[in-house]
Amino acid sequence: xxxxxxxxxxxxxxxxxxxxxxxxxxxxxxxxxxxxxxxxxxxxxxxxxxxxxxxxxxxxxxxxxxxxxxxxxxxxxxxxxxxxxxxxxxxxxxxxxxxxxxxxxxxxxxxxxxxxxxxxxxxxxxxxxxxxxxxxxxxxxxxxxxxxxxxxxxxxxxxxxxxxxxxxxxxxxxxxxxxxxxxxxxxxxxxxxxxxxxxxxxxxxxxxxxxxxxxxxxxxxxxxxxxxxxxxxxxxxxxxxxxxxxxxxxxxxxxxxxxxxxxxxxxxxxxxxxxxxxxxxxxxxxxxxxxxxxxxxxxxxxxxxxxxxxxxxxxxxxxxxxxxxxxxxxxxxxxxxxxxxxxxxxxxxxxxxxxxxxxxxxxxxxxxxxxxxxxxxxxxxxxxxxxxxxxxxxxxxxxxxxxxxxxxxxxxxxxxxxxxxxxxxxxxxxxxxxxxxxxxxxxxxxxxxxxxxxxxxxxxxxxxxxxxxxxxxxxxxxxxxxxxxxxxx
Amino acid sequence: xxxxxxxxxxxxxxxxxxxxxxxxxxxxxxxxxxxxxxxxxxxxxxxxxxxxxxxxxxxxxxxxxxxxxxxxxxxxxxxxxxxxxxxxxxxxxxx
Numbered sequence: 001x002x003x004x005x006x007x008x009x010x011x012x013x014x015x016x017x018x019x020x021x022x023x024x025x026x027x028x029x030x031x032x033x034x035x036x037x038x039x040x041x042x043x044x045x046x047x048x049x050x051x052x053x054x055x056x057x058x059x060x061x062x063x064x065x066x067x068x069x070x071x072x073x074x075x076x077x078x079x080x081x082x083x084x085x086x087x088x089x090x091x092x093x094x095x096x097x098x099x100x101x102x103x104x105x106x107x108x109x110x111x112x113x114x115x116x117x118x119x120x121x122x123x124x125x126x127x128x129x130x131x132x133x134x135x136x137x138x139x140x141x142x143x144x145x146x147x148x149x150x151x152x153x154x155x156x157x158x159x160x161x162x163x164x165x166x167x168x169x170x171x172x173x174x175x176x177x178x179x180x181x182x183x184x185x186x187x188x189x190x191x192x193x194x195x196x197x198x199x200x201x202x203x204x205x206x207x208x209x210x211x212x213x214x215x216x217x218x219x220x221x222x223x224x225x226x227x228x229x230x231x232x233x234x235x236x237x238x239x240x241x242x243x244x245x246x247x248x249x250x251x252x253x254x255x256x257x258x259x260x261x262x263x264x265x266x267x268x269x270x271x272x273x274x275x276x277x278x279x280x281x282x283x284x285x286x287x288x289x290x291x292x293x294x295x296x297x298x299x300x301x302x303x304x305x306x307x308x309x310x311x312x313x314x315x316x317x318x319x320x321x322x323x324x325x326x327x328x329x330x331x332x333x334x335x336x337x338x339x340x341x342x343x344x345x346x347x348x349x350x351x352x353x354x355x356x357x358x359x360x361x362x363x364x365x366x367x368x369x370x371x372x373x374x375x376x377x378x379x380x381x382x383x384x385x386x387x388x389x390x391x392x393x394x395x396x397x398x399x400x401x402x403x404x405x406x407x408x409x410x411x412x413x414x415x416x417x418x419x420x421x422x423x424x425x426x427x428x429x430x431x432x433x434x435x436x437x438x439x440x441x442x443x444x445x446x447x448x449x450x451x452x453x454x455x456x457x458x459x460x461x462x463x464x465x466x467x468x469x470x471x472x473x474x475x476x477x478x479x480x481x482x483x484x485x486x487x488x489x
Numbered sequence: 490x491x492x493x494x495x496x497x498x499x500x501x502x503x504x505x506x507x508x509x510x511x512x513x514x515x516x517x518x519x520x521x522x523x524x525x526x527x528x529x530x531x532x533x534x535x536x537x538x539x540x541x542x543x544x545x546x547x548x549x550x551x552x553x554x555x556x557x558x559x560x561x562x563x564x565x566x567x568x569x570x571x572x573x574x575x576x577x578x579x580x581x582x583x584x
Contacts, residue, residue, distance in 0.1 A: 102568065332577055
């Protein structure tokens with residue numbers, strides 16, 4: 001393979017060939033940087049590129065390999081969603097209010113990647129503060145879907161998903177509060193995994209909704225997702241919500257065959273609704289047939305409170321956001337707009353520094369928490385959250401994993417939904433419940449619509465069920481070739 | 490659930506957000522539509538249901554009380570919009 005197409009490799013393919021001495025981490029990193037320079041004017045996946053730092057990290061990885069070290073991420077070029085703190089590198093959250101913020105420390109997930117010898121290429125675009133489903137809420141620019149540049153890549157981790165799909169990195173970190181890893185993965189035709197709440201430390205992740213936020217991975221295939229997750233997962237004393245539970249060997253846990261005998265798969269009837277794109281339904285049903293063909297026992301299950309997930313999520317997440325984003329006051333970091341007095345300065349700073357969707361959600365959350373409405377909205381939503389979680393607990397008594405669509409439609413046109421926030425919220429309708437229940441879920445490619453746009457299959461598992469969902473997804477992947485398709489760029 | 494202009498202004502005041510006249514009108518319409526959609530939540534009988542604030546069991550997280558070095562003051566102040574004498578500088582709070 002000529003070095004010019006090294007960007008097409010998966011993480012595990014690149015690792016094998018780096019280990020065999022076929023090329024160096026510097027050559028691999030140069031190939032990916034060239035790819036970025038060639039494409040990113042059109043795709044616009046990156047907010048910040050770090051070519052010099054990346055090449056220095058690649059040289060360091062080559063030196064480590066030369067003295068005998070051989071680990072899966074050594075010298076692998078990756079991208080980081082710009083909501084994760086990176087020491088001495090701008091971390092904007094896609095917001096004007098943090099345009100000039102340079103963290104003095106690394107988030108734990110990024111620090112673990114660096115220890116593992118990964119090469120950090122840069123920071124990827126996102127909806128401002130990870131609030132959105134298309135990257136159109138970025139204060140800087142919209143990322144374009146590599147499969148059709150007139151369409152959105154999904155969001156909020158749209159920059160990371162587009163970068164993986166376009167070969168502008170070998171893998172990426174994203175975050176998923178209500179679907180922000182799985183939905184863009186689906187719309188860009190890549191793998192996106194949201195781990196169980198508490199599986200990955202949130203230290204250094206700029207908070208949006210603290211009871212829902214979780215760092216996830218975007219990759220070209222399931223094996224790569226297992227490799228990346230294994231590195232970033234695990235207990236961290238600096239995040240009291242990170243679980244003190246051993247991290248399995250996710251990659252070896254995939255199994256080498258495609259046999260799904262005795263695996264019980266549930267298909268929730270509530271995830272096939274009126275108004276969804278017909279191909280989103282037929283493609284997912286065809287994928288269920290493939291799983292059955294591999295020996296899985298497929299049965300219908302019910303998650304009866306699914307229809308309430310949207311209001312529950314869009315009350316709880318904005319309520320938590322309104323509290324978390326109170327810290328942007330123009331005092332300790334970020335933008336300050338002088339308004340005269342202290343209170344007026346707060347208001348002017350926040351009025352100018354936040355974009356329309358962030359202000360909308362702060363308003364919605366403030367309202368849900370305010371005197372007279374707390375019981376009717378916020379408390380009510382928290383109680384309904386208990387019912388949504390109980391639905392999953394009951395379903396996982398009957399089945400091992402649940403499969404469903406990720407998104408009711410394939411990638412929509414840029415500008416198509418920006419005028420109607422409720423329509424935009426509805427694009428998350430199949431991903432929100434996983435976050436509310438705190439369980440794990442992933443998206444993997446399972447087909448294309450008539451227009452050639454990718455469709456994702458969602459595989460959901462119980463808390464700490466990552467090995468199960470990865471194994472089922474891996475078996476499906478081995479039986480199909482959707483994951484090998486690349487956009488025509 | 491229709492929000493009034495006064496309610497929108499009150500929420501913006503609580504959230505410390507300066508809004509333009511256009512934003513006030515827009516948010517009045519959009520938040521009203523969103524809240525109306527959310528009315529379906531009231532169909533659910535949740536009286537006997539306990540709320541879920543976090544999916545993790547409530548527990549105390551303890552660690553050894555060992556001294557550690559904080560971030561250097563200048564590193565933290567480097568991100569401040571205004572600093573003076575090793576402190577964050579803010580507009581006068583008292584007249």
